[in-house]
Amino acid sequence: MSESGSQVAAKLAIEVKDLHKSFGDNAALRGANLVVPEGTTCVLMGVSGSGKSVLMKHLMGLMKPDRGSVKVNGEEVAELDEKALNQLRRQQGVLFQANALFDSFNVYDNVAFPLRERTEMSEDEIRQTVDKTLAMVGLSHATTRFPGELSGGMQKRVGFARAAILQPKILLYDDPTAGLDPLTTASVNEIIFTGKQQLGATSLVITPDVASAFGMADHLALMHEGRVVEYGPPDSFRESQHPAVKAFLNNYLRRRSQRVRAAEG
Numbered sequence: 001m002s003e004s005g006s007q008v009a010a011k012l013a014i015e016v017k018d019l020h021k022s023f024g025d026n027a028a029l030r031g032a033n034l035v036v037p038e039g040t041t042c043v044l045m046g047v048s049g050s051g052k053s054v055l056m057k058h059l060m061g062l063m064k065p066d067r068g069s070v071k072v073n074g075e076e077v078a079e080l081d082e083k084a085l086n087q088l089r090r091q092q093g094v095l096f097q098a099n100a101l102f103d104s105f106n107v108y109d110n111v112a113f114p115l116r117e118r119t120e121m122s123e124d125e126i127r128q129t130v131d132k133t134l135a136m137v138g139l140s141h142a143t144t145r146f147p148g149e150l151s152g153g154m155q156k157r158v159g160f161a162r163a164a165i166l167q168p169k170i171l172l173y174d175d176p177t178a179g180l181d182p183l184t185t186a187s188v189n190e191i192i193f194t195g196k197q198q199l200g201a202t203s204l205v206i207t208p209d210v211a212s213a214f215g216m217a218d219h220l221a222l223m224h225e226g227r228v229v230e231y232g233p234p235d236s237f238r239e240s241q242h243p244a245v246k247a248f249l250n251n252y253l254r255r256r257s258q259r260v261r262a263a264e265g
C-alpha cells in the first residue's frame with residue numbers, strides 16, 4: 001500500500017475496505033482493500049481464483065459482503081435499495097469477456113438500447129447520441145451490420161459504445177481482451193484509453209495482459225488469496241518486494257521470453 005498516504009486528499013470513486021466474502025468454506029475475499037481516485041484507471045491483476053471478479057461484482061451490487069465496506073461514489077453499495085442500486089448501475093459502464101450483444105439487433109440498435117430503456121430521449125436525440133458515440137469508437141460505417149458480421153475487435157467496440165452511451169462515471173472491465181489477437185487487444189486498450197480521455201471516467205480493469213496493464217494504469221493492484229497485497233503506480237509496483245508480486249512478474253517475464261524463443265526458433 002505504498003500510496004495510501006498521498007491518496008487522502010483525492011476524491012475516491014471506489015473505496016473497498018476490509019471486504020470479506022466466502023462461498024461455503026471457500027474464503028474468496030479475506031479482507032480486501034482498494035481505492036480508485038476519480039478519473040483514474042486502476043488495473044487489478046492476480047492469478048486465477050485470487051478474487052478479482054468477486055471484488056468487482058460487489059461494486060455492481062451483484063454480491064453482498066459478509067463483512068467490510070464497499071463504497072462507490074461515496075455510497076455504501078450494500079445499503080442501497082433497488083431504486084438507488086439501479087441508479088448506481090446507470091452510472092457504471094460494464095464490459096465483460098463476453099460482449100453480450102443482441103445478435104438480432106444491428107449495431108445501431110445495440111448501442112441505442114440503453115437510451116431507449118433508461119431515458120426519455122426522442123428518436124432524434126437518440127440518433128445524435130448514437131452517431132456521436134459510434135464515431136468515438138470508429139464505427140460510423142457499420143451501423144446497419146449485425147454482431148455476427150463483425151470482427152472480434154469491432155464487437156468489443158460496439159460493446160464499449162453501448163457501455164459508454166449513458167456517459168458512465170465508472171467503467172468496469174473484466175478481462176476485455178480474453179481470447180483476442182494482439183491487434184484486437186491493442187484496439188481494446190485504445191478503447192479503455194478513450195473512456196478515460198473522452199468521458200473522464202474512472203476505470204477498473206481486470207486483465208491478465210501485464211504489458212497492457214502497465215501501459216494503461218495510473219495504479220496497479222495485485223490480488224493474492226483474497227487480498228490486495230500491492231497497490232501503486234507502475235514504477236513503484238514494478239519495484240515491489242512483495243513475494244507475490246515478484247512471483248507474478250517473474251512468471252510473466254518467463255512466459256514472455258518462452259514466447260519470444262518459440263517465435264524465433
Ligand SMILES: Nc1ncnc2c1ncn2[C@@H]1O[C@H](COP(=O)(O)OP(=O)(O)OP(=O)(O)O)[C@@H](O)[C@H]1O
Pocket residue numbers: 023026028046047048049050051052053054055
Ligand atoms: N458465485 C460463486 N459461487 C461460488 N464460488 C464462487 C463464485 N464466484 C466465485 N467463486 C469462487 O471465488 C474464488 C474467487 O473467484 P474469482 O472469480 O473472483 O477469481 P478471479 O481472480 O477473478 O479468477 P479468474 O482470473 O480465473 O477470473 C474462486 O475460488 C471461485 O471459485
